[in-house]
Amino acid sequence: MKSRSTVAAICAAVALAVGGMVPTLDAHAQAQPTFNQSTANAGDEVSGVKIPDSKLARDAAQLIRDSEGDFLFQHSTRVYYWAALAGKRKGLAFDPELLYVASMFHDFGLTAGYGQSHLRYEVDGANAARDFLRSHGVSEANSQMVWLAIALHTTNGISANLFPMAALVAEGANMDLVGAGYDDFTVAQRSAVEAAHPHPPQFAEDFMQALYDSLKHRPETTQGTGLADVMAYKDPGFVRRDFSKLMRNSHWATGK
């Protein structure tokens, strides 16, 4: 199963490369060897989890692959696999198609189209996913669930108390970014996902660079969230807002 999907992925990558459609995010992505530019295709199966084979899923994959570049597309694909594997392990009820769309769009707010946005990037991604789902005739209730799952995927300690899809998107993203829950996955599962969609070298640094590139024009949206640490890491001039100080020096304290 593992080798079959890898072969399929390589074939797909070649086909895409021939078609000139492999998008690149940055110099690093361009420098990757061809075999790393695996793409997820509808019906692909890794460790018993399948990419949903539907028009909705194929359209989402296409849109994300075309707009995000390989680095984030591969990350989003792994997020889906971690999320779906965790969901199966925990026996949670979730709709794989909605989980896939949520995973695909969860970092969409980092793309260049949001260079003028002053919303949180998570909200940009949530709005884009909701628009996409509405345009595909998905129910309002389901579209709202995907919205919330994406909007809250970086907010610690909340998603796990919402519905399964929200819990799983956050869990998948945390597993892929920081290895949260790493040991809850079997070695076989990790190897299979990594074989099909490997973490590139320098993943952590490149990911933080992608975050910074997208957030540096809206640093205020990171205050009071974990992303403020990324801003401080990349920009020595960035000042984390201290909420205690803010309260002690507020209009209430100054009377004005």
Add this chain to the structure above:
Amino acid sequence: MQTNGKPSVKIPDSKLAREVTELIRDTEDELLFMHSARVYLWGALLGERKGVTFDPELLYVAAMFHDIGLTSIYHESQLRFEVDGANAARDFLRSHRIAEADIDKVWNAVALHTTPGIPEHMHGEIALLQAGAGMDVAGRGFEEFTDEERDAVIAAYPRDPGFANRIIDAFYHGMKHRPGSTFGTFNDDFLAYKDPEFVRTNVCSIILNSNWERRTTR
């Protein structure tokens, strides 16, 4: 809350509202109870002025419960204090047979009241609770209220000059046993302010020292 001028709101007068008032007044100290009442009034005043659709009773229940997670009832909880409050509000509303869709609004309002940049895109109750809390603790949106409104709210539910330090104390006491729950939120600022030994967890250190990184450098 009657002010002489136009935008005036008052605490909802219903069985549900009276019960939640009683419950919170019996559970929280005066500092948190008065704060919660003011948070409702700020939120409702803003909602009225901006024409936000919201159910005053639901907003009131959310405001009353929003900080209950800081009380000693939860001194063993490892959840975020906001989630403890959201769960308590949900239990209360279920016992009053409120519709699940309404309960979800209140749950989200309480759970997300310290999450920046998200609530304003959600239902009115969720947006207004966060706005009201931000106004009361940090003066966020201070200028959006008239002097008359501020005076009227403070006259009914006094906010003493030492409020900032006293509520920072309340945050600290409500969270010092669960520092991990503050990771990636601004709540860790309160722990850092009160406890010089406290070390903020930095998201980048976590990203740079994950299993993935250790594996690729091995």
